[in-house]
Amino acid sequence: MQRVKAIVSYDGTLFSGWQKQPNKRTVQTELEKALRSIHKGEDVRVTASGRTDASVHAIAQTVHFDTPLAIPEDKWPKAINSKLPDDVQVKRAVYAHADFHARFDAVEKEYHYRVLTSRTKDIFRRNYVFFYPYPIDVKKMKEAAAYLKGTHNFSSFCASGTDVVDMVRTIYRAEIMEKNDELHFIFRGNGFLYNMVRIMVGTLLEVGKGRREAEDMSAIIAAKKRSAAGKTAPGHGLYLWEVCYEEDKKQRHQV
Amino acid sequence: MQRVKAIVSYDGTLFSGWQKQPNKRTVQTELEKALRSIHKGEDVRVTASGRTDASVHAIAQTVHFDTPLAIPEDKWPKAINSKLPDDVQVKRAVYAHADFHARFDAVEKEYHYRVLTSRTKDIFRRNYVFFYPYPIDVKKMKEAAAYLKGTHNFSSFCASGTDVVDMVRTIYRAEIMEKNDELHFIFRGNGFLYNMVRIMVGTLLEVGKGRREAEDMSAIIAAKKRSAAGKTAPGHGLYLWEVCYEEDKKQRHQV
Numbered sequence: 001m002q003r004v005k006a007i008v009s010y011d012g013t014l015f016s017g018w019q020k021q022p023n024k025r026t027v028q029t030e031l032e033k034a035l036r037s038i039h040k041g042e043d044v045r046v047t048a049s050g051r052t053d054a055s056v057h058a059i060a061q062t063v064h065f066d067t068p069l070a071i072p073e074d075k076w077p078k079a080i081n082s083k084l085p086d087d088v089q090v091k092r093a094v095y096a097h098a099d100f101h102a103r104f105d106a107v108e109k110e111y112h113y114r115v116l117t118s119r120t121k122d123i124f125r126r127n128y129v130f131f132y133p134y135p136i137d138v139k140k141m142k143e144a145a146a147y148l149k150g151t152h153n154f155s156s157f158c159a160s161g162t163d164v165v166d167m168v169r170t171i172y173r174a175e176i177m178e179k180n181d182e183l184h185f186i187f188r189g190n191g192f193l194y195n196m197v198r199i200m201v202g203t204l205l206e207v208g209k210g211r212r213e214a215e216d217m218s219a220i221i222a223a224k225k226r227s228a229a230g231k232t233a234p235g236h237g238l239y240l241w242e243v244c245y246e247e248d249k250k251q252r253h254q255v
Numbered sequence: 256m257q258r259v260k261a262i263v264s265y266d267g268t269l270f271s272g273w274q275k276q277p278n279k280r281t282v283q284t285e286l287e288k289a290l291r292s293i294h295k296g297e298d299v300r301v302t303a304s305g306r307t308d309a310s311v312h313a314i315a316q317t318v319h320f321d322t323p324l325a326i327p328e329d330k331w332p333k334a335i336n337s338k339l340p341d342d343v344q345v346k347r348a349v350y351a352h353a354d355f356h357a358r359f360d361a362v363e364k365e366y367h368y369r370v371l372t373s374r375t376k377d378i379f380r381r382n383y384v385f386f387y388p389y390p391i392d393v394k395k396m397k398e399a400a401a402y403l404k405g406t407h408n409f410s411s412f413c414a415s416g417t418d419v420v421d422m423v424r425t426i427y428r429a430e431i432m433e434k435n436d437e438l439h440f441i442f443r444g445n446g447f448l449y450n451m452v453r454i455m456v457g458t459l460l461e462v463g464k465g466r467r468e469a470e471d472m473s474a475i476i477a478a479k480k481r482s483a484a485g486k487t488a489p490g491h492g493l494y495l496w497e498v499c500y501e502e503d504k505k506q507r508h509q510v
Contacts, residue, residue, distance in 0.1 A: 057379070123344050
């Protein structure tokens, strides 16, 4: 058996998220179906770096699975893609150490969130950006975003009902870029709680709208309760952008 | 009764084209349903500048309809949009002369066609560009496109089975622009035959691929038969970009 590490991209629009669920169209289900077909009907379990919710997209989700097949690394994407529907795609695949784990070994993740701030909506981007046609103060939002950087207990930015005990995460990047008629939020950290990016975006948009002040972010973080933060921004503006492993960081330092 | 001229945008992905058909989801059906709802159940017939096929998009289709309602011009888009699904949208509306006709009065139309020329496909653009991952000679394609400009009998670029008798059209613009990993074809003319843009694009791509020479375009036009030209490019790369009327041309000259 060899362990394959693969980078997968998907358009979340028509998926009920990553995780397998009965009678739902999910990314995991489609990938496992494709692999089962390649493995002559044998079940192949695919493990991702983490779940994504319904309508959330992935530019680069990382997964792993085990295979007895001796397919060369660079042939794996084409082999799997030929069995996949056209809204999910394997971008790259490599053979990893036998103990590589897509979820437990992830050391950094980056999410992007796209907001359309024009006054009129764009039907062609309806599934890809959060349409927010209000006058907003981007400078204040950038100030507010800066408060999220660093190591904090992010309980205020975690959807209730999760069973995670340790709510402390470190955020390395919390930036907002203006790109034509869109705002792109970029968050990079050592991990993210459930709905954390979407609650951060929702809260920052409320700052932009003038309903909160940038300085309020300290108190929101300190409150350690979900009700202190803003609304959860919708899933369809969110992109899992990159998952980084120890080996990737080493390579980066070598370059 | 007053005649309304409206500019409509739609994402063709989930439509069986413009024209009403039994048991099919079409743009005309959705617009007429929205207007019927605004008109308390009365049927309102919507006429477009022309049909578009399944999966073809419109940035600005022009339509007209008659109404007894005294809604101010600038309130019409919001009124109709509130009843429309999220993949079709009225962008603007004005009251026109009682004899304005969206189809018969159109004097110029512009179509764009997007081709993705990267080696790997992009799942996020799967419904919006024609994926053509082959080495192509864009310079030769531009040379070939120039042959299409002017007044010609375009029988070779018309899908068979149409009942149009006069196949002569004048093309004012036939350009190819390189935009990152895409080619954007721009065609502007006084009218287009059935599938004409898609056959022109398909033929130009064959020139790009080296299967035809740019100079062959003269003979293809002269042949006046569909079999002389290349394949029909798929509908999902095509955009109805603008429909121009005499009044628009006058306004343009005034500016």
